[in-house]
Amino acid sequence: MGEFSDLRYKSAWILGKIGNLRAVEPLCRAMLNDSDQVVREWCAAALEAVNCQEAVPALVLAMKRDSSKDVRLRAAMALRSLRATEALGELLSYSDPETRGMAVTGLAKIGHRESLEDVSRLLKDEDVEVRRRSAAYMAEFDCDHSLDCLSLALQDSEQSVRTEALKSLGKIKGVKACDLAIQALRDPDFQVRLTAVTALGEIAHNKAVDTLVEVMFGQDDEEVRAWAAWSLGEIGDERAVEHLQRAYKTCPQK
Numbered sequence: 001m002g003e004f005s006d007l008r009y010k011s012a013w014i015l016g017k018i019g020n021l022r023a024v025e026p027l028c029r030a031m032l033n034d035s036d037q038v039v040r041e042w043c044a045a046a047l048e049a050v051n052c053q054e055a056v057p058a059l060v061l062a063m064k065r066d067s068s069k070d071v072r073l074r075a076a077m078a079l080r081s082l083r084a085t086e087a088l089g090e091l092l093s094y095s096d097p098e099t100r101g102m103a104v105t106g107l108a109k110i111g112h113r114e115s116l117e118d119v120s121r122l123l124k125d126e127d128v129e130v131r132r133r134s135a136a137y138m139a140e141f142d143c144d145h146s147l148d149c150l151s152l153a154l155q156d157s158e159q160s161v162r163t164e165a166l167k168s169l170g171k172i173k174g175v176k177a178c179d180l181a182i183q184a185l186r187d188p189d190f191q192v193r194l195t196a197v198t199a200l201g202e203i204a205h206n207k208a209v210d211t212l213v214e215v216m217f218g219q220d221d222e223e224v225r226a227w228a229a230w231s232l233g234e235i236g237d238e239r240a241v242e243h244l245q246r247a248y249k250t251c252p253q254k
Helices: 005-018 021-033 037-050 053-065 069-081 085-091 097-110 114-126 127-138 145-152 158-174 175-186 188-205 204-214 221-234 238-250
Strands: none
Touching: 005 021, 005 037, 021 053, 037 053, 037 069, 053 069, 053 085, 053 097, 069 085, 069 097, 069 238, 085 097, 085 114, 097 114, 097 127, 114 127, 114 145, 114 204, 127 145, 127 158, 145 158, 158 175, 158 188, 175 188, 175 204, 188 204, 188 221, 204 221, 204 238, 221 238
């Protein structure tokens, strides 16, 4: 309640450090009403530290209505820390796309598999960032449904979504992930092809060896061909040795 904002935000920080449940109500009130966004942000952080489920409704309200992105982000992080999966799940359908995206990321960090069906529908969201975050969410779950969703994401009109889908495939690994990444090597966008090449190295399945050799000696951008060589090393299949030796001897040096 102090006159100066630095006193108020430091008070919030201290209450978070103390961690007493008596602080929840005044912290919620200040988070929703203080005129200074720094104070509101520190109140959200303090509520995360206190770790009380009674703060969830106020944190959801802050995500919906606060004018500061930093406050909204801090509230989302607090909900994630509190494992407020029901609240985050409800925010998946909120009108503001930024809020939907933050909710997707929160559920991904929690590893909430039960939200897979709801998040998969957001791969057709009108907002590209929501679609990108939904593709990133799939990396947390090694299952056929996630792989089917990532196959859909690889057909997205936006490069950033296709790139994120390939990053997720690199984390999931397996034969099907390898097949999808190989298909993406034909993508018209350079960044997508580059990510596909590095994803194949992360997946490290020997099924990709022949294809990567073709890329290494192909006509694509030099950076893509160089990362194809790296991916062959990551796979560790002896069939690649003679091709890597030939590339070392014959590919032009700068």
